[in-house]
Amino acid sequence: MSEPDELYPPVQYAPGWMLLAFGVIALVILALWLILFLTRQRRPRREAGEPAPSVLDAVAQLRHEYLADIDEIERAYRAHELDARRANLELSRLTRRFVNEYSGLEAPVLTLDDLIARGVHPSLVDALHRHYYPSIFGRGPAIDPLAGAEAARRVVAEWH
Numbered sequence: 001m002s003e004p005d006e007l008y009p010p011v012q013y014a015p016g017w018m019l020l021a022f023g024v025i026a027l028v029i030l031a032l033w034l035i036l037f038l039t040r041q042r043r044p045r046r047e048a049g050e051p052a053p054s055v056l057d058a059v060a061q062l063r064h065e066y067l068a069d070i071d072e073i074e075r076a077y078r079a080h081e082l083d084a085r086r087a088n089l090e091l092s093r094l095t096r097r098f099v100n101e102y103s104g105l106e107a108p109v110l111t112l113d114d115l116i117a118r119g120v121h122p123s124l125v126d127a128l129h130r131h132y133y134p135s136i137f138g139r140g141p142a143i144d145p146l147a148g149a150e151a152a153r154r155v156v157a158e159w160h
Contacts, residue, residue, distance in 0.1 A: 124155050127155050
């Protein structure tokens with residue numbers, strides 16, 4: 001066996017090819033960015049004198065919507081579209097949903113004991129304990145939903 005006289009190094013690419021590869025990658029990234037930037041949904045622009053919407057406006061709107069829903073449940077009860085038990089059930093769901101939407105607390109799936117353990121506002125505990133639980137789970141006649149509607153209004157007005 002004969003040994004080669006000399007070892008030759010591998011063939012090197014010219015530096016221009018490496019620059020070309022980086023340039024192509026940069027162009028692809030730029031094209032993707034442009035596509036995403038130019039096709040994204042635009043936010044509506046406010047007029048110069050129009051104030052920015054505030055968190056207080058959103059809270060007031062949320063309270064207004066839930067108070068209107070309470071009024072609707074009360075109207076349906078008075079029109080005999082809902083019986084007392086069903087009206088209290090709907091008020092319970094509504095107040096729990098309000099608390100969830102307002103604060104993020106998962107009130108719709110928590111029991112009364114869970115809510116008490118988390119230290120929720122007393123108006124919610126009072127409404128659930130005095131009005132909704134006895135009407136929904138009790139064997140006797142349901143408690144007057146008009147009092148439950150007032151308790152729901154207190155929850156919506158006082159929750160913070």
